[in-house]
Amino acid sequence: MTNIQIFFPAIYLVALTFVLAAAMARGRLRAVYNRAVDPAYYLLQRNGAEPDQLRQMSRHYSNLFELPVTFYLLVVIAAVTQAADGVLLALCWGFAALRTLHALIHTGSNHLKYRMYAFMGGFVILALAWMYLTYRLLTLA
Incomplete structure (x- = not known):
C-alpha cells in the first residue's frame, strides 16, 4: 500500500459532499421557483420553512461537516506520519461506505432506526x- 491511498476514501467523501450540495441547491432553486419557499427565507433561515424533503437534505448536508471532520484529520495525520497501512485504509473505506449509507437513508426514507445504525456503525x-x-503512532515513535 502506498501512503497516497489513504486519501482516496477522503476524496470519495468530499465528492459525496459535493453531490449532496448540488442536489440541495437544485432542490432549493426548485422550491423557490415553485413558490414553495419564499426566497427571503434563505437570508437568515427564518420567517418560513422548507418542505420536509428539502429540510432533510439541508440537515444532512450540515451533518457532513460534523463527524467527518475528525475523519479528514485522521487521514492527514496518517499520511503525514506515514502511519497508514492496509488496516487503516480498510477502516477509512468502511467509514466512507457507512457515511454513504447514512446519506442515502437520511435523504431518502429517513427511517430513524436504520439511519441510527448507519451513523453508529460509522x-x-x-x-x-x-x-x-x-x-501505530506509539509503535512508530
Missing part, C-alpha cells in the same frame, strides 16, 4: 480507526 469504525492510528 462512529464505531471511526473510533476504531483513531485507536488504531494512535497505536
